[in-house]
Amino acid sequence: MDNSATTRIPDDTAPTAPEPPAARRPAPASRGKSGEIRDILEQEIVTGERPAGERLDEQAVASRFGVSRTPVREAINQLASAGLVEQIPNRGAFVRETGLADLVEMFEVMAELEAMAGRLAARRIDAKGRARLQAALEACESAAERNAPDAYYYDNERFHEAIYDACGNGFLASEARRLHQRLKAFRRLQLRVPQRIRQSLAEHRRIVAAIAAGDGERAEAELKVHIMVQGERFADLVASLKPREG
Amino acid sequence: MDNSATTRIPDDTAPTAPEPPAARRPAPASRGKSGEIRDILEQEIVTGERPAGERLDEQAVASRFGVSRTPVREAINQLASAGLVEQIPNRGAFVRETGLADLVEMFEVMAELEAMAGRLAARRIDAKGRARLQAALEACESAAERNAPDAYYYDNERFHEAIYDACGNGFLASEARRLHQRLKAFRRLQLRVPQRIRQSLAEHRRIVAAIAAGDGERAEAELKVHIMVQGERFADLVASLKPREG
DNA sequence: TGCCCCCATCTCGTATACAATCTCCTTGAC
DNA sequence: GTCAAGGAGATTGTATACGAGATGGGGGCA
Numbered sequence: 429m430d431n432s433a434t435t436r437i438p439d440d441t442a443p444t445a446p447e448p449p450a451a452r453r454p455a456p457a458s459r460g461k462s463g464e465i466r467d468i469l470e471q472e473i474v475t476g477e478r479p480a481g482e483r484l485d486e487q488a489v490a491s492r493f494g495v496s497r498t499p500v501r502e503a504i505n506q507l508a509s510a511g512l513v514e515q516i517p518n519r520g521a522f523v524r525e526t527g528l529a530d531l532v533e534m535f536e537v538m539a540e541l542e543a544m545a546g547r548l549a550a551r552r553i554d555a556k557g558r559a560r561l562q563a564a565l566e567a568c569e570s571a572a573e574r575n576a577p578d579a580y581y582y583d584n585e586r587f588h589e590a591i592y593d594a595c596g597n598g599f600l601a602s603e604a605r606r607l608h609q610r611l612k613a614f615r616r617l618q619l620r621v622p623q624r625i626r627q628s629l630a631e632h633r634r635i636v637a638a639i640a641a642g643d644g645e646r647a648e649a650e651l652k653v654h655i656m657v658q659g660e661r662f663a664d665l666v667a668s669l670k671p672r673e674g
Numbered sequence: 675m676d677n678s679a680t681t682r683i684p685d686d687t688a689p690t691a692p693e694p695p696a697a698r699r700p701a702p703a704s705r706g707k708s709g710e711i712r713d714i715l716e717q718e719i720v721t722g723e724r725p726a727g728e729r730l731d732e733q734a735v736a737s738r739f740g741v742s743r744t745p746v747r748e749a750i751n752q753l754a755s756a757g758l759v760e761q762i763p764n765r766g767a768f769v770r771e772t773g774l775a776d777l778v779e780m781f782e783v784m785a786e787l788e789a790m791a792g793r794l795a796a797r798r799i800d801a802k803g804r805a806r807l808q809a810a811l812e813a814c815e816s817a818a819e820r821n822a823p824d825a826y827y828y829d830n831e832r833f834h835e836a837i838y839d840a841c842g843n844g845f846l847a848s849e850a851r852r853l854h855q856r857l858k859a860f861r862r863l864q865l866r867v868p869q870r871i872r873q874s875l876a877e878h879r880r881i882v883a884a885i886a887a888g889d890g891e892r893a894e895a896e897l898k899v900h901i902m903v904q905g906e907r908f909a910d911l912v913a914s915l916k917p918r919e920g
Numbered sequence: 921t922g923c924c925c926c927c928a929t930c931t932c933g934t935a936t937a938c939a940a941t942c943t944c945c946t947t948g949a950c
Numbered sequence: 951g952t953c954a955a956g957g958a959g960a961t962t963g964t965a966t967a968c969g970a971g972a973t974g975g976g977g978g979c980a
Contacts, residue, residue, distance in 0.1 A: 460763070460963060486932080496965045501933090502751060509755035511848075517706075518932055518971055533845040537790070544786045599779040602757075706933060732962075742935045747963090764941050764962055923980080930973080938965070947956080 461495055466503035468493075473512050473523055474613040480525040484513060510610065528663060534611060535659025539652045541604045542588070546647035549594040550639045557594035558640065564590045565636050572629045580625055581616055587632060591639075591651075618662045628654070707741055712749035714739075719758050719769055720859035726771040730759060756856065780857060781905025785898045787850045788834070792893035795840040796885045803840035804886065810836045811882050818875045826871055827862055833878060837885070837897075864908045874900070 469489070472478045490500045504521045507513045513521045553561070564587040571579035588608065592601035618624060631654040638647035715735070718724045736746045750767045753759045759767045799807070810833040817826035834854065838847035864870060877900040884893035 462963085497932095498964055498966095501748075502963095505748060505751055506755065509752065519973095520931070530845060533843045536843055537787075537846050537849060540786060540790045541783075544783070597779045597782055599776060600783050603783060708933085743962095744934055744936090748933095765943090766962070921980105923978105925978080926976090928973105928975085931971090933968105933970080935968075936966085938963105940961105940963075942961080943959085945956105945958085948954090950951105950953085 460499065461493070462499035462502035462506075465489070465493055465495070465499060466506045469503060469507060470510070470512060473507070474526075474610075478523050480523050480527075482523045484521045484523065486520070512610075531611075531614060532659050532663055534607065535655060535662070538604075538607045538611060539655035539659070541600065541607065542591070542655050543648040543652040545591050545595040545597070545600055545604055546635060546639060546651040547644040548596055548600070549591050550642050550644040550647040552596040553594040553639060557590065561587070561590040561594065561636055561639065565632055568629055568632055572625050575625075577625065580628075584628070584632075591635075594639075614662055615658060618658060621661070624661060627657070631657075706745065707739070708745035708748035708752070711735070711739055711741070711745055712752045715749060715753060716756070716758060717859075719753070720856075724769050726769050726773075728769045730767045730769065732766070756852075758856075777857075777860060777908060778905050780853065781901060781908070784850075784853045784857060785901035785905070787846065787853065788837070788901050789894040789898040791837050791841040791843070791846055791850055792881060792885060792897040793890040794842055794846070795837050796888050796890040796893040798842040799840040799885060803836065807833070807836040807840065807882055807885065811878055814875055814878055818871050821871075823871065826874075830874070830878075837881075840885075860908055861904060864904060870907060873903070877903075 469478075469484070478484075484504055486497045486500050486504065489503075490497045493500070504513060504515070508515045508521060512524060512526075514524045515521045549557070564583060567583035568580060568587055571583050585608075588604075592604050595601060631650065635647060635650045635654060638644075638650055715724075715730070724730075730750055732743045732746050732750065735749075736743045739746070750759060750761070754761045754767060758770060758772075760770045761767045795803070810829060813829035814826060814833055817829050831854075834850075838850050841847060877896065881893060881896045881900060884896055
C-alpha cells in the first residue's frame, strides 16, 4: 500500500540528499511559454497599456499568442500571486487597480526594506562587497556625468543589488528584489527628471559613506530618505500629469 | 482587426468603472479543488511531513486526491510562488530547504515589517482600531489565564491583525499577513513553552501602551523585540531538538 | 407596467490526450 | 575496462474536450 503520494526516499539513503537542486537556478524567471506570456502581460499591465479593471480573457490571450488556454492560465495565476491581477472564483481575472495611494504604500514598504538591508550591510559587508558597492557607485557617477538616464537606471539597479547581497539576509534580499521588480516601471519613469539623477547620485554617495563607515543607523536613515523621496517625486509627477484625481 | 486580446471597454464608457470587483473578496484563500490541495500540501510541508528535497510527483498527488494533474499543477505553482517549493524547468517541484538560518532570516524581516506597522499604527490608529486592539489584548489575557495555548494562538493572530489594519498601509498589511502565514507553523510550535505565553502577553501590553500613547518609536522598538524574541526562542527550540546540525 | 423566474450562452475549472524533454540504463567501440 | 552514444522509460508542458456555475435576457405573471 502506497499511502505516500510521492517518491519517498528509503531510510537507509535518507541521510544523503536525494538530489535537491541546490545552489543552481538556471531559469527562475520564466519556464516555457507560460513564463514568456507572464512577462509580456506584466509589462502591459505596469505600463498602463491594460487599464485597471480590464478583464483578462483567457481565450483571447491564448489565441493572440497562438497557444492554448493552459499556459495562459498559469501566467495569470502567477500575476495573481504577484498581486497584479485579482481573480474572482467563476468570473475571471481583472487587472488590479494600482492607484497613486497604492504606489505610495509600496514605496513606503520598499523604503523600510531597503533601509533594513543598508543597516545590516553596514555591519556585515566584507571587502568584496565593499568593492562591488564602490564599483556600482562609480558606474552611477559615470552615467550621471554622461547624462544617460537608461545607463543610470541600469547601474542604479547594480548599486541596490550590491546592498542586497551585502546585507547577509538572503530572504530580505529576495523580498527586496521582488518589490524592486514590481516598482521598476514607476521608478524608471521618474528618473527622467534630470535633477532627480543628480540628487539620487548624491544620496548614493552618502549611503556608501555610511556603509563604509560601518554606521548602520546612518545607512538606514539615508536609504529610507533615498527611497521615500522617489515615492514623493513620483506622486508629484502623477499629480502634475493628472490634475483630476478620482 | 482585433489587435487587443481582451475585451477593451469603449472610450465613452471608460470613465465609469467597467465592473471591477472592488471591495469584495469572498474567497481569496482557495478556489475549487486546487486551493484545497494547496492548503493540504502546504500543511504537510511546513509540518515537516514532507522532508526538504523531496520531489512532489504530480501524478502521485493527483491519484492520491482522486483528481487529475491539472489542479495539482496549479496548487504546486502557488506553493512555488509562496516560496515553499522550487520548480526546475523540466524536472519537477522540490520541497525547498527551510533551514534554521532561513527561519531566522524570515523572522528578522517579519520583525521589521511588524515594527513598521506598529510605528505607523501609533500615529494613525482611530477609536475603532483602538477598541479592536484592546479587545484582542484582553482576549489574549483571558487565554493566558486559562493557560490555553491554542486559544492564545488564535487571539494572538487577532492582536496582530488589529495592528495591521490600523497601520493605514494596506500593502504593508498584506505583506505582513503573507509572512505571518508562512511562519505560522513555526510560531505555533514555540508557543508550547508556557513561559513564552506569559512573556508574549507582557510584550503585548507594552505594545498596546505605546500605540495608545501615540509613541511610534516605542511601538516600533517593542514590536521588533516581540518578534525577534520568537525567532531566537525558536532557534533555541530547534537547537535543543537537533543537537547535530548539518 | 413592473417584477420574478427560467433558460440560452458564456466562461471557468477540471479531465484526458498528446508532444517535447530529460534521465538513466544499455550497448558498443576503443 | 572505460567512456560515449543511443534508445527506452518516465515526467513535464501543452492541447483539446467536457461539465459546473454564473450571467444576462426574454417571457410569464401579478
